[in-house]
Structure formats: structure tokens, C-alpha cells
Amino acid sequence: MIRTHAAIVLKAVPYAEGGAVVSFLSELGERLSGVAKGVKKPTAKWVAAFEPMSMVRVSFFGKEHTELKRVTRCELSFSPLTLGHLESSLVMACLADLFDRVAREGVEDDRLYRLLSACGRALKAQPDNALGILAYAEHWLLHCMGLLPHPRVCGRCGNDTAALVLFSPEDGWCCGSCTAVDPGEALPPGTREYLRGLRSGGADVAPRVNPVDEAQTAITALLRARLLQELGGGLRSYDVLWRTV
Ligand SMILES: [Zn+2]
Known part of the structure; x- marks a missing residue:
């Protein structure tokens, strides 16, 4: 099941093989987190989407109550940087x-x-x-x-x-x-x-x-x-x- 949220990136902690565990604050004010898998050729856009405080639209894949969902998409909509x-x-x-x-x-x-x-x-x-x-x-x-x-x-x-x-x-x-x-x-x-x-x-x-x-x-x-x-x-x-x- 895939769910998409408007959210703000909080932290990205490096994880296996160039990936990261990323936490977000959803539009409803709930903390969400998921694993963003490493990509072979990270584009500037993909990297920028995980900068702290970036406002994004993020999609998670995974069962409702699984420990770690997977981040399947993350699109930057506004960067305060x-x-x-x-x-x-x-x-x-x-x-x-x-x-x-x-x-x-x-x-x-x-x-x-x-x-x-x-x-x-x-x-x-x-x-x-x-x-x-x-x-x-x-x-x-x-x-x-x-x-x-x-x-x-x-x-x-x-x-x-x-x-x-x-x-x-x-x-x-x-x-x-x-x-x-x-x-x-x-x-x-x-x-x-x-x-x-x-x-x-x-x-x-x-x-x-x-x-x-x-x-x-x-x-x-x-x-x-x-x-x-x-x-x-x-x-x-x-x-x-x-x-x-
Ligand atoms: Zn007083």
C-alpha cells in the first residue's frame, strides 16, 4: 500500500548501501519515517529532497503498522535553504x-x-x-x-x-x-x-x-x-x- 503525504523533512540518517532513514513531519503534525534506498546515480533533486526543513510530497510503501516503511518518491516543493x-x-x-x-x-x-x-x-x-x-x-x-x-x-x-x-x-x-x-x-x-x-x-x-x-x-x-x-x-x-x- 502506498500513501502520499505533504510533509517537512526532519532528519536523514545514513543507512545501508547509500540509503538513509529519513524522518518527516506530516501535514497533520505526525512524525513519519521510512527508508530511502540508495540510488545508483543520486540526482541533485533526489539529494535536495532530503535536506532538513525541505517541504516535500513523500510517498511511503509498506503495511500500515510495519516498523520501517519504504520511501518510494520524494518531491521537493519548497526549500527554505x-x-x-x-x-x-x-x-x-x-x-x-x-x-x-x-x-x-x-x-x-x-x-x-x-x-x-x-x-x-x-x-x-x-x-x-x-x-x-x-x-x-x-x-x-x-x-x-x-x-x-x-x-x-x-x-x-x-x-x-x-x-x-x-x-x-x-x-x-x-x-x-x-x-x-x-x-x-x-x-x-x-x-x-x-x-x-x-x-x-x-x-x-x-x-x-x-x-x-x-x-x-x-x-x-x-x-x-x-x-x-x-x-x-x-x-x-x-x-x-x-x-x-
Ligand atoms: Zn503575582
Whole structure:
């Protein structure tokens, strides 16, 4: 039985005789994987179709519940790659790694597909904002995983005006009127506004990384650490990114 899906390529791991085991995020937000057999003369098109973050139409052959299906066709429909733009390529690898860990076989979550495809299109349009788009994706991924409460009101007392001073795993965003935090350790002023900005726009308007914006710097680091902790750490794509940029 052959089934065809619109999907985004996540990872391709080399497999016997020039083939690869490739994972995908389907349009319905489910992780799919299959073996792409080695071809004698790989064409540029065949290779490009398995680049992380490529949007493709992929066909699988195999029984419904067999362990490894076979990839019979994979046609590239959109590539977010900007040739010669290293930072953007490295961020694409990070995004593919993240979604490969978060998406599950047999579990559909179409928010994941919408988020990743929006990030791919934004990367193509603005490769120079790759790091901003990565931070945007990390924030929404935590949200999709149910780990990021809304910053509108304090998770402890419900106050919606006092500055947010702490992110607690139990209560979420906590404000200064109910939570005492050493001023040196409190979240910077502007935290709530930065989070609102992230939530209100799409990936194409993801805030650019601005090293003098303390709220952005602190929140990006905090959310990234939270996400990587949840995923068990050890994402090689991140190590490569930080060694390079
Ligand atoms: Zn509070």
C-alpha cells in the first residue's frame, strides 16, 4: 500500500548501501519515517529532497503498522535553504532536530506543522533573522508541549499589571507583587511586553536578536534552557550552532 503525504523533512540518517532513514513531519503534525534506498546515480533533486526543513510530497510503501516503511518518491516543493547562508542553514538543522524530538509517531498535532512551515518560509524570506526565528520557534514549541502558560496574568496571584519577575515550573510567570525575588535575579523589566510581542505576530515578524534588549536576552536563554532540558539535552545541531555564530 502506498500513501502520499505533504510533509517537512526532519532528519536523514545514513543507512545501508547509500540509503538513509529519513524522518518527516506530516501535514497533520505526525512524525513519519521510512527508508530511502540508495540510488545508483543520486540526482541533485533526489539529494535536495532530503535536506532538513525541505517541504516535500513523500510517498511511503509498506503495511500500515510495519516498523520501517519504504520511501518510494520524494518531491521537493519548497526549500527554505539560502545557499551560502551558514547561520540560516545551522538554524534549520536545529529546528529539524527539535521537531524530530517533539513530534511522535501515531500522534497528530497540526500546530507543529503550521509552526515549522511558517518558520521555514520566514527563514527563506529573512535568512538574516535566523536566530530570531529560532527563538520564536522555541517559544511556541514549549507552548505546544503545554509547558508555557500565558504571560497575561501572574500564575500565582492573577495580577495583570505588576512586572513578571520569575518563571516557575509549577506556577509559570510570577509577578513582583506576590513573589519576592532578589533584584539581581529577577526577570528584566519589559519581560511581559517581549512575550506579548512574540505571541502576537507570526514567524515572519519574529523579533530580531538585539543584544542590548535585556528582556529578550534573558527570556530567550530561559526558554531555550527549559526546552532543551525537557528534551533531555544533547542536541548536536545546537552545539554546532554555538561553536559557529
Ligand atoms: Zn503575582
